Amino acid sequence: MSIRFDGRVAIVTGAGNGLGRAHAMGLAKLGAKVVVNDFGGARDGTGGSLSAADKVVEEIRQLGGIAIADGADVSNFEQVTMMVDRATAEWGSVDLMCANAGILRDKSFGKMEPADFAKVLDVHLTGTFNCCKAVWDGMRARNFGRIVLTTSSSGLYGNFGQSNYGAAKTGMIGLMNVLAQEGRKTDIRVNTISPTAATRMTEELLPPDALALLKPESITPAVLYLLSENAPTRTIMGAGAGSFAVIKLLESEGVNFDESEWSPDTIAAHFAEISDMAGARALEGAFQQTQKYVQQAATRLGIKV
Template identity: 60%
Template sequence: MSVDFSGRVAIVTGAGNGLGRSHALELAKRGAKVVVNDLGGARDGTGASSAAADEVVNLITEAGGEAFAHGANVAKFDEVEDMVKQAMERWGRVDILINNAGILRDKSFSKMALADFQLVMDVHLMGTVNCCKAVWEIMKEQQYGRIVMTTSSSGLYGNFGQTNYGAAKMAVIGLMNTLVLEGQKYDIRVNALAPTAGTRMTEDLMPEEILAMLKPESVTAGALTLVTDDAPNKFILCAGAGGYAASKIVETEGIFLPESEQNPEAVLAQWDAVVASDGDRELESGAKQSEKFLTKAMQALQGA
């Protein structure tokens, strides 16, 4: 099956370099009209330049595609609104949003300034919120939307020196989970990508021979899978070096304790049953957890 994005309009944030650049170029190659967003700052978020985004636009237009650059700082909603407004004025719709923009301010938690924690949260979390908010009503009105959150193994599993980045990257999973529920009836599908790639973000963190294996294009294959017409929903796709896997948040079946035994001693006594994985399942919403526990409680009452 050939994947084609002809007639689709895509916004890719942080698209001047690395993963975003790869996503934008491949979307355009497959027919999408692309907004190439990039503030053009350094890896730590300082500075600004339009050069990288302009280069990507030139590559797209020289190949016969349509694109324009926009330097919105995703952490500033008014700038994001202007970017989306320009896309609507030019092309009349927004079908795809890939939230890719990001910065790093790595330090151990003991040494990290709270200002650096806040800035990383502002770019990764609030930047994603701002972009989703700016396109949400458009996607609802047109009854179609595909949104990708860029999460990270640092958020899903942890990584030393990245409390700020990890917290932000896990937060976008929470954002995804609820947007999935609110967008379902409008055919807005929201998924997350957990990439491993050799980019500006990782260039001095890994040896050259390893970086050579971590091509952004490998991750882009996953990103584009998540924005097709037949895309999944509420899916966390891990991608890198040619590997693709699903990451899942599951809950064990657990136990029920009567009121007289609802104490830490009783919980510890049945810990093996609490953590037993034979009944693991993904829950469709937070309400399903309440439903499960209340069902156990009702069954216990009826059996009393």
């Protein structure tokens, strides 16, 4: 059965350009009613205008879709709540949330001003929290919800000059992990996309030939899948230029030592063994790590726990 979103209501933040626009268009083409949210600011988050969102809404309507524009600043919880309330009043629910909005204020860490660090976290991480929080109760009440957060390779792997952006984007993984657990019993599935695309965020960072391959539309199929009825939950997908991957945080099997050996010299002597990834696996929750360590200690001591 083909994936469709008929009867579903979606909010896509940062949808006036780039990735958000592609996601909003993709959802509308598959039948969703879409709130095209965009604060309309510059790349650094200054300014503000509804013109970009209005343009995308008009594009959707010309294709026969249903959409409204909204200029809520995602870093303002009251504005986000009003946006969700408006969509609910208009169409009865918000079923799908794609938290895509973001800004850049790149500087090397030595030159990073606290205000620039705080503002990027406020838009990306707190803004994503605001979006999830505003739709959470309604999704729980209806026993259905699909949420996609947006991380970045800058956070997952690191990128010079983006300590603020990288920290915010890595925070998405922690948020996803917890929300996916808390949402399971009411069928709220929470996933994360790590996109690489040619947008105004990246246009100055890549050569023209690379940018030509990295169309925002090449990311959208993964986002639509993660928002679909049969989506997984607690999954990170990487996407770019038509390539799609699953990203996991892995932990080595590790080594357990007797208390008499608890010293930095022991760690140094056995670091190769400790860091051996041959038996590495992705853990499904914080307590699973605790259980693993306790079981290793108990096995070494020959006791049952």
